[in-house]
Amino acid sequence: MVAAVVExxxxxxPIISVDDVGVQFDRQAxxxxxxxxxxxxxxxxxxxxxxxxxxVSFDVQPGESIGVVxxxxxxxxxxxxxxxxxxxxxxxxxxxRAGVAPLIEMTGGFVASLTVxxxxxxxxxxxxxxxxxxxxxxxxxxEFSELGKFLETPYRHLSSGMRVRLAFAxxxxxxxxxxxxxxxxxxxxxxxxxxxxxxITEILAExxxxxxxxxxxxxxxxxxxxxxxxxxxxxxxxGPLEEVLKTYKTLPPNGQ
Amino acid sequence: xxxxLTRTAALWRKRDVLALLVRRDLKVRYAxxxxxxxxxxxxxxxxxLVYWFIFATIFNRNVGEEPYLLYLLAGMLPFRWYQxxxxxxxxxxxxxxxxxxxxxxREIWILRSVxxxxxxxxFSLPVLAVFIIAYRKGINWEIIYMIPAALIEIVLxxxxxxxxxxxxxxxxxxxxxxxxxxxxxxxxxxxxxxxNNVLDNPKMPEFLKVLYAVNPxxxxxxxxxxxxxxxxxxxxxxxxxxxxxxxxxxxGWWVFIRLEPAVLKEI
Numbered sequence: 001m002v003a004a005v006v007e008x009x010x011x012x013x014p015i016i017s018v019d020d021v022g023v024q025f026d027r028q029a030x031x032x033x034x035x036x037x038x039x040x041x042x043x044x045x046x047x048x049x050x051x052x053x054x055x056v057s058f059d060v061q062p063g064e065s066i067g068v069v070x071x072x073x074x075x076x077x078x079x080x081x082x083x084x085x086x087x088x089x090x091x092x093x094x095x096x097r098a099g100v101a102p103l104i105e106m107t108g109g110f111v112a113s114l115t116v117x118x119x120x121x122x123x124x125x126x127x128x129x130x131x132x133x134x135x136x137x138x139x140x141x142x143e144f145s146e147l148g149k150f151l152e153t154p155y156r157h158l159s160s161g162m163r164v165r166l167a168f169a170x171x172x173x174x175x176x177x178x179x180x181x182x183x184x185x186x187x188x189x190x191x192x193x194x195x196x197x198x199x200i201t202e203i204l205a206e207x208x209x210x211x212x213x214x215x216x217x218x219x220x221x222x223x224x225x226x227x228x229x230x231x232x233x234x235x236x237x238x239g240p241l242e243e244v245l246k247t248y249k250t251l252p253p254n255g256q
Numbered sequence: 257x258x259x260x261l262t263r264t265a266a267l268w269r270k271r272d273v274l275a276l277l278v279r280r281d282l283k284v285r286y287a288x289x290x291x292x293x294x295x296x297x298x299x300x301x302x303x304x305l306v307y308w309f310i311f312a313t314i315f316n317r318n319v320g321e322e323p324y325l326l327y328l329l330a331g332m333l334p335f336r337w338y339q340x341x342x343x344x345x346x347x348x349x350x351x352x353x354x355x356x357x358x359x360x361x362r363e364i365w366i367l368r369s370v371x372x373x374x375x376x377x378x379f380s381l382p383v384l385a386v387f388i389i390a391y392r393k394g395i396n397w398e399i400i401y402m403i404p405a406a407l408i409e410i411v412l413x414x415x416x417x418x419x420x421x422x423x424x425x426x427x428x429x430x431x432x433x434x435x436x437x438x439x440x441x442x443x444x445x446x447x448x449x450x451x452n453n454v455l456d457n458p459k460m461p462e463f464l465k466v467l468y469a470v471n472p473x474x475x476x477x478x479x480x481x482x483x484x485x486x487x488x489x490x491x492x493x494x495x496x497x498x499x500x501x502x503x504x505x506x507x508g509w510w511v512f513i514r515l516e517p518a519v520l521k522e523i
Contacts, residue, residue, distance in 0.1 A: 025521060038514050085359030088517040100359065108353035111280065113287045125276045126358060 014059035015097050015178060015209050016083060022054040022091030023078055023233075052078045053233045054091070062098075062177065065210035067224030067241055069248045075233040076213045077182070080104060083211055084180050098209075101127070101174035104182040106167035112156035116147055116166065119155050123170050137173045144195070145169035165192055172199050179203060183214045197222065217245055260509065266361045274364055274371070281372035296376050297383050300336050304328040307448050319449035321485045323391045329384050330481045331447040334405065337377040338413050338473060339438050341370050345417035346424025346431040355523055362516060363509075366417045370410055377406075388484070399483025405476050408494075408501050412472050415504030422515040425522050445473045451488055469493055472500035 027048040053075045060066055070076045081087035082094055084102045109123040120141055124134045142148050145165045150158065158166065181200065200223060204210055214220050220227070220241060227244030229237040231251060237244050258266070267274070286292030308325045311317040320327045348365050349355055355365065388395065424430035446454055446468070454460055454468050468474050475490070475497030482489040 023521075038511065081356075084357075086356055087520045090517060102357055102359070105353065105357035108357040111284055113284055114280075118283070122276065122280050126273055126354065126360075128273070130272075 013097055015062045015064075016060035016211070017095040017097075018056055018058050018079075018083070018092070019095070020092035021056045021079075021082060021089045021094060023052045023075075023082065023087065024049055024090045025052045051233050053082070053089075053230075056230075056233075056235045057092075058228060058235065058238055060209060060211070062209055063207045064226055065204055065224045066212065067220040067227045067244075068211070068213045068230065069220065069227050069244055070230035071251065071253065075230045078233075079228075079230065080180055080182060080211065080213050096178065098177035099128070100178045100180060101171060101176040102180045103168070103171050104180060106171050107163050110155050110163065110167065113154055115152050115154055116158070117151045119166070120170060123167070124173065127171065127174055129174065133175075141169045141173060144172070144199070161189065161192070168196055168199075172196075172203070176208075178209045178211065181210065181212045181214075183216070220245065258513075263361060263363065263513070267363055267367070270360055270364060273360060274367055277364065277368040278372045278375060281368065282375055285372075285376075293379065297380050300329070300332050300380065301383060304332055311448065319453045321450060321487070323387075323393060326384070326387050326391055326393055327450075327481070327485060328448060329387060330484055331445075331477045333377060333380050333384060334409060334480045335442065335445065335447055335473065335477060336380075337373050338409060338476075339442065340373045340376075341413040342416050342420065343431075343434050343438050344369055344373075345420035346434060348417060348421040348424075349519060350421075350425040350523055355520070362520075363418065363512070366414060366421055366512075370413050370417060374406070374410065393484060396483050396486050398486050398489065401479045401482045401489075405479035408472070408479070408497055409476050411505050412476070412497075412501035415501065415506070415508035417508070418512040419504070419508035422512045422519050425519040426515065441471070441473065444468075445471060445477060446488075447477060450485075451478050451490060451493065455490070469496045470500065472497040472504065476501075 027050065056075075056079065068076050068079060078087065081104075082089055083096070084100060084104060085094070085096070086102070086104075109126045110119045111122065114122070120138065121131070121134055124137075124141075125131070129137075142151070145162070145168075147158075147162060147166055150162070155163070155166075179200075197219075200210070204223065210223060212220065212223055224241050227237070227239065227241035228235060229244045229248055237247050285296070291298075304325060307328055311319075312324050317324065345366070348369050349362065352365050354360075355362065387393075420430060420434060424434075444467075451468070451474060455465060469492070475493035475495070478488045478490055479494050479497075
């Protein structure tokens with residue numbers, strides 16, 4: 001972690017800035033009017049709209065590892081999507097000063113009818129890796145995913161565990177300074193999970209920034225120093241992870 | 257919200273990814289099928305043969321030009337490209353899982369479909385060449401018009417697909433409606449008959465001739481056919497196509513940008 005501290009001192013600008021972000025959802029899709037969406041850019045004020053996130057602001061310094069805590073439906077995934085840039089805020093802004101490796105929905109880039117080999121080149125290429133980089137990292141990806149015998153097997157013949165292994169092996173090779181991790185990572189068997197944990201620890205040791213969403217206090221404590229607690233779409237606590245987890249335990253179920 | 261210039265620059269930076277997506281589409285299309293290439297040609301060829309049989313043999317055809325089969329193919333192949341992009345547009349964003357995990361400029365999913373369907377069109381051109389040789393049909397210098405025709409078609413298809421992909425992600429009906437509209441448009445565009453059959457027809461009301469001019473595909477198809485059938489070419493129709501295609505791109509892109517936040521919440 002020494003490297004991370006040094007880096008955060010040398011760079012003054014935060015690597016992620018989330019400024020007064022709000023995301024509005026509509027419970028009933030039928031009430032959506034195209035005219036209002038076009039004119040105002042979002043659905044009008046109907047009784048069925050609610051804010052999935054609102055007035056959320058925080059900065060992340062390079063090398064920090066952030067754990068996002070909250071019960072189901074309080075805005076964790078929405079926040080992760082906003083930071084990943086796969087959802088756009090209705091209010092406020094998100095500024096990223098470095099590239100992102102999104103370890104969310106990792107299997108999305110894989111094509112069922114193509115072989116494992118083809119899929120590695122395609123998925124890594126889609127995430128911005130050059131052909132030379134992929135070639136140089138190919139053996140490492142294969143070794144990590146333990147799919148050496150299945151290189152010419154169509155992706156659709158892989159088990160779901162194999163698919164996640166392959167996806168993690170590819171996405172974790174991305175050289176981006178920011179890494180976003182969803183709890184979806186918690187699938188797979190125990191030995192593979194340990195391997196993933198080791199890989200993430202290794203990446204963190206390089207001074208990269210981690211943004212981690214999980215329900216598991218154990219996983220959060222393993223990687224994160226700082227916690228963000230979300231309740232009803234509001235950021236109610238931002239501080240050392242231990243304290244955030246303490247508050248989280250006192251929250252009633254579903255944040256009522 | 258970024259403007260068109262910022263967005264174009266972002267797309268240009270991701271051109272390698274776009275090329276990769278197009279290659280992937282083509283690979284997937286031909287990966288499992290033994291007759292891979294044959295399938296993409298067989299469908300338009302069968303349809304052309306059916307129309308040729310019905311109109312040249314059963315009906316006493318007096319529309320289009322000779323050889324009629326070549327006339328059909330020269331119009332049907334580019335129209336198929338357009339038809340596939342526009343009918344598939346509703347699912348171009350909604351059906352793509354990668355939209356949920358990668359922050360690529362969202363226009364890339366539309367361009368990817370325009371270009372991979374475009375590549376299939378190019379791959380079908382040898383069939384046209386075979387019939388040109390078989391019929392010993394002479395080619396005029398206007399054959400180079402196929403290039404501007406393809407460019408105008410790219411602009412038009414991209415504009416409409418941007419519009420429909422955004423609306424189609426919000427409303428389910430778009431998909432079905434577009435299938436019906438495109439079937440209608442196939443007959444409403446001079447493909448199985450010629451533009452001259454419309455313009456020179458004394459029974460044709462003036463307002464219908466205007467509607468033909470408003471349909472950008474009218475001028476585009478005539479431009480594609482000009483190398484083989486120069487009498488089909490009407491410059492004013494082509495100008496109208498250019499104007500219509502640019503309008504489609506401006507409006508489609510504007511709607512796409514405005515609806516993007518709402519669309520991303522839906523998928």
